[in-house]
Amino acid sequence: MIREDFIRRKLQLIGEDLGHLLRFKDLTLDQLLADDIRLAAVERIIERIVMRAVGVNEHLLAERLPPDAPYRDTFLALADVGLCTPEFAREIAASAGLRNILVHDYNDVDRRILHRSIGSCLRDYKRYVEQVEAFIAGLRDP
Numbered sequence: 001m002i003r004e005d006f007i008r009r010k011l012q013l014i015g016e017d018l019g020h021l022l023r024f025k026d027l028t029l030d031q032l033l034a035d036d037i038r039l040a041a042v043e044r045i046i047e048r049i050v051m052r053a054v055g056v057n058e059h060l061l062a063e064r065l066p067p068d069a070p071y072r073d074t075f076l077a078l079a080d081v082g083l084c085t086p087e088f089a090r091e092i093a094a095s096a097g098l099r100n101i102l103v104h105d106y107n108d109v110d111r112r113i114l115h116r117s118i119g120s121c122l123r124d125y126k127r128y129v130e131q132v133e134a135f136i137a138g139l140r141d142p
Helices: 004-022 029-033 036-060 071-080 086-104 111-140
Strands: none
Touching: 004 036, 004 111, 029 036, 029 111, 036 071, 036 086, 036 111, 071 086, 086 111
C-alpha cells in the first residue's frame, strides 16, 4: 500500500533542499572550490536529494523491485510504471551514480562534475517532484 503522507513529506524535503541548492547555482567552479564549506554543503544537499528520491522510488515500487535493488534501478523502474518517460528515467538515474561517487569515492570526486550537477539537479528534481505528485494524484483519481 502506498503511503501518500510518506511520499509527500519526502517530496517536501526534496523541495526544501532544492531551495538550499539554489543558493549555489550561480557560483563559478573556482568560487565553489575556494570554499570548503560551500563545497561540502553542495555535496551533502545533492546526496540528501538523491537519497530522499530513492526512498520515494523504493516505496512506490516496493512490489516491483528486489529489496537490494541498486539506486539507479529505482529511477529506471519509474518508467515501467508510467511515472515518467524512459528518457527522463535514464537522465535522473545518473544522479544515483553521482551520489555513489560522493559517498564512496570522496577524495576522487571530479569537482567539475559536481559543479555541473548543481544545475541538472535543480532542473531534474523539480521535474521529478512534479511527476511524482501527478502520479500520486492519478492513483487517487483513476
